[in-house]
Amino acid sequence: MRLGSHRKLHLAAVCTLMRRALGLSLEKRELGCLERAEPRRLIKIASGHAIVNLLAGATEDPAIANCLDPDVVAFLDLMQDRNGARNAAFTAQLQEIGGILRDARIEAVALKGATELICRTYPRATDRLLGDLDILVPQGAIGDAVAALEASGYSTHGAVASPDSLHAPRLWHEAHPAAVEIHHALSRGRGVEILDPAQILRASTATRGCLLRVPALADRLCHLIVHAQMNHGRYQSRFLFLRDVADLQALSTRATAPTWTEVSARFAGAQAAPMLDAFLVAAFGVLQTPLPLATTPEAASWAEKAMFLLRRPEIHRCNYLFAMSRHYLGRFVSDQAARRRYLRYIRCSATLRDFVNQHVASVRDYQ
Known part of the structure; x- marks a missing residue:
């Protein structure tokens, strides 16, 4: 089987499992790809797209479970259980953050995966894999929000946000699993017209049992x-x-x-x-x-x-690396502040190493 065909088979298997886990119906002919899929390749693709825990929901259907290697079913169940425990810890942390910001009289809105923890749209509470906790506050309150969290044991570990960053430096707490990003904006360029932070804050609603609002x-x-x-x-x-x-x-x-x-x-x-x-x-x-x-x-x-x-x-991957290179080269040429920052990274090996290690650690934690 050619490489492209092999990948196509396993991608089809992952998409089939994802659709069933999301509650969509399948036709019997679609199950053939599951029987031919190699467990390692199937899991690798699902993990790369951050849905391996979601796929366990598909195996609740006996027709699906019977098409898969029993070890795959057991592995998916394990990933679902572990993500359930992870999400429970994230939820407790989110509630604590809500209390900290409430006491500081700061209106805050949960974003993305954090919203899912409060206001579920997936079939199961274990379905959504989170990397961190994103929270939106009014632009004028971001300094107070960071200060309130730091007073409660959170730390940026000396990180400084770039001038064009959408959020304050990531905050970590040694007693909690998730990094926290306090946002004052959600996009740049044309995205700002679509996602006006002030409007999102106004349109957000309170949810029973939670101290953070939802968009x-x-x-x-x-x-x-x-x-x-x-x-x-x-x-x-x-x-x-x-x-x-x-x-x-x-x-x-x-x-x-x-x-x-x-x-x-x-x-x-x-x-x-x-x-x-x-x-x-x-x-x-x-x-x-x-x-x-x-x-x-x-x-x-x-x-x-x-x-x-x-x-x-x-x-x-090649296209992405080229696009990222072009992006950072453009920033280097057109943005004086970014140029100074990049040159500082290049001149100081320790700073560059810390910058790289921070991103590698973030990716590994997410994986």
């Missing part, structure tokens, strides 16, 4: 798509992250036609409709569910290329 559903959808397409250059590199697809399906179960109309209008108003269309066509194509909005033929072309790159990750 409106339209804001959650917009944040997901902006983060998926704009914040890390994935639209340009045509990269589709399967956890983003799973998040979209979970949120879509709560979305109404007016919700989607609002999302569409916000992207159109920011001249970013192609990014929205492309993500929806690709994601709902993987899910094999109807599109909630009319899209353009160009979106189908983007989705086709994104699926090709999912099957050929080595090509995407």
